[in-house]
Amino acid sequence: MxxxxxxxxxxxxxxxxxxxxxxxxxxxxxxxxxxxxxxxxxxxxxxxxxxxxxxxxxxxxxxxxxxxxxxxxxxxxxxxxxxxxxxxxxxxxxxxxxxxxxxxxxxxxxxxxxxxxxxxxxxxxxxxxxxxxxxxxxxxxxxxxxxxxxxxxxxxxxxxxxxxxxxxxxxxxxxxxxxxxxxxxxxxxxxxxxxxxxxxxxxxxxxxxxxxxxxxxxxxxxxxxxAFRTDRDDLANLLPPRRRSSHKGLFGHVMVIGGDHGMGGAALMAAEAAARSGAGLVSLATRPEHVTAALTRAPEVMVTGVNSGQDLQPLLERPDVLVVGPGLGQSAWADQLLQQALNSGRPLVLDADALNLLPRKLQNDTGRHDWVLTPHPGEAARLLGWEAADVQQDRFRAVRELQAQLGGTVVLKGAGSLSFDGDAMHLCNAGNPGMACGGMGDVLSGIIGALRAQRLSAVDAARAGVYAHARAADLCVADQGERGLLATDLIGRVRRVLSGIE
The missing domain is CATH 3.40.50.10260 (YjeF N-terminal domain)
Known part of the structure; x- marks a missing residue:
């Protein structure tokens, strides 16, 4: 029973x-x-x-x-x-x-x-x-x-x-x-x-x-x-045990693009989360000033300093998935990097300022089927031309409208995060108020990028990533409480959740 x-x-x-x-x-x-x-x-x-x-x-x-x-x-x-x-x-x-x-x-x-x-x-x-x-x-x-x-x-x-x-x-x-x-x-x-x-x-x-x-x-x-409620059984079905003969080439290459002046930590958190979430290779394209700090914290990540979109372009030939937006800012540098990412034809995970810059890129484009967009209610409101309160009043309607306008898979973050690809709606009821702090979205984007690189569909990567992220936060809070939870606290726990050894 x-x-x-x-x-x-x-x-x-x-x-x-x-x-x-x-x-x-x-x-x-x-x-x-x-x-x-x-x-x-x-x-x-x-x-x-x-x-x-x-x-x-x-x-x-x-x-x-x-x-x-x-x-x-x-x-x-x-x-x-x-x-x-x-x-x-x-x-x-x-x-x-x-x-x-x-x-x-x-x-x-x-x-x-x-x-x-x-x-x-x-x-x-x-x-x-x-x-x-x-x-x-x-x-x-x-x-x-x-x-x-x-x-x-x-x-x-x-x-x-x-x-x-x-x-x-x-x-x-x-x-x-x-x-x-x-x-x-x-x-x-x-x-x-x-x-x-x-x-x-x-x-x-x-x-x-x-x-x-x-x-x-x-x-x-x-x-x-x-709608469907995502739980640990879904995760187990989407991420079966790896074969003993596996090698890094089977699990994809994620590149994180972001980290403008003063915001290098956001891009680094996304890259570190991608590495801990099982991507075979992780690269980071960021401001040159952040390279040393990034290599010191995460030597497994291949870090390159880029000063312009022209610097970024040759780096886009190898990655399987691009995560764009953590710490990106809205400068001319950010605009150039986003444009190169959009031109690359690679599957994308767009977060933070990539979403704020996106409307000006879509004047002659109705969106793409292969990207994952991860707005919080404020970003969703800007994309829709609504007030944030209107998004919250009917989150299901808001995520449907976003997906209809932009295509792909949309993750509307918040209490009861929603993932929608135009077909199935998925709700995650894991998570807690301790997650109300800076950097959580950056970690989430890295997780989703890593799952996408491991050949999950856009919607499966989104719903599994949202659940793993939220469940990791719940495990952290069970140990040490909600107040003072940091986004980086989740990264080690995410690895356990995705491996089924909570």
Missing amino acids: TSRAELPGALYTAEQSRALDRSAIEQFGIPGFRLMQRAGHAAFVELLAHWPSVRRLTVACGSGNNGGDGLIMAGLAQQHGIDVQVLVLNSAFAERLQGEALAAWQWAQAVGVELTPWQSGTELQGEVLVDALLGTGLDGPVRGEVAELIRQFNRSPRPVMAVDIPSGLCSDTGRVLGVAVRADLTLSFIALKQGLLTHEGVDHCGQVLFDGLMLPDEVYEEVPLS
């Missing part, structure tokens, strides 16, 4: 989740109330697993199916000898219930559950608070009494469990719709909602668990998914 802590690889939108519900009920004959009972039971079991000594419970229930799940939880808690406070937002709550939610109330009422109409000043009596207010059907900002109750939950020092999704969170984008519950634990049912794992969802869900409610696999064959 799969553990609830083992999240599935498939991610869905709210509409796709509802389609799975309908398929289970209409095509496979599973009664809706039975699914609700399974959800309520699964949530109650998880509640006891996390807070086994709880004696008082507060469950806030809405009038939809999410509230029905909460009523099943309340009834089970009542039978278990736990004092239960069920908060509802209207004294006529029971009269408004329909379908499965009404059946849940009738069952809960039969085992002794009572309703408490909430109003401002109502005390939350539970040692643990359960959010079963709104579910995934929300389509506008939370207002009125619902918003006030959510704020009361958020002010409470007591732990909060969200049923399926924290109320007020958009399940498709991870955007907070006015105000949203900040949960310590979220148990998602049937379909893992993509918004739980990106943008503001990561701040509101706490630990995310999943229960498929025993739906047969055939149900999932009926409904297309929205």
Whole structure:
């Protein structure tokens, strides 16, 4: 039996989740109330697993199916000898219930559950608070009494469990719709909602668990998914063990291009990350002033000083992949180097200032199929002509729009980084706030370049690189905490992650 802590690889939108519900009920004959009972039971079991000594419970229930799940939880808690406070937002709550939610109330009422109409000043009596207010059907900002109750939950020092999704969170984008519950634990049912794992969802869900409610696999064959979640199994499939007869020529040659005056470290970090990620050969083309320092730190890297694009051109005949942008700057020197890289015909990984310089290079070009672009939200906004806040409000839409305009594979970095090649969307939910420091993107670009040189496709190199980078950061943080994490701390750990010896 799969553990609830083992999240599935498939991610869905709210509409796709509802389609799975309908398929289970209409095509496979599973009664809706039975699914609700399974959800309520699964949530109650998880509640006891996390807070086994709880004696008082507060469950806030809405009038939809999410509230029905909460009523099943309340009834089970009542039978278990736990004092239960069920908060509802209207004294006529029971009269408004329909379908499965009404059946849940009738069952809960039969085992002794009572309703408490909430109003401002109502005390939350539970040692643990359960959010079963709104579910995934929300389509506008939370207002009125619902918003006030959510704020009361958020002010409470007591732990909060969200049923399926924290109320007020958009399940498709991870955007907070006015105000949203900040949960310590979220148990998602049937379909893992993509918004739980990106943008503001990561701040509101706490630990995310999943229960498929025993739906047969055939149900999932009926409904297309929205995105794939990358995990260590994907890495193992993409990077099988090397043959004992291997030699460096099998694993590609990466050249990193960048490191303008005062920014040589960025290019060096990318080159060192590429070497540690398994590239057979790594070169670095940078300002001459950085050559000595680069060779001192990473003697395995072949470093050449270049003063112009003309100096760079003859060096581009040997590399299999070019990583352009770390520390590149936006000077005439940077512009010349980027132009030579674009003219080379080599597969590219473009990051940082290469992305900021790119629009002026695309006046007569609609992009390329073989490059990987790795913008953070600010860079993505500049490429799209949007505000950064608009990118974050719907990261899935933003990465699709970028890919449509620029081609290739686009990695939109951030909490829940997305990789999209025009076909499949991949989300990485590894990583942590310690990564919010300079140089992380430079290391990532080197990793992706190395995987590309090892003959992974652009999208596979992107999604595997993003995961290895984030997972390495998680391993670092597990040892020494988030504060003070440096980009270079990841480089040794990336080697272990990519080798499957975490």
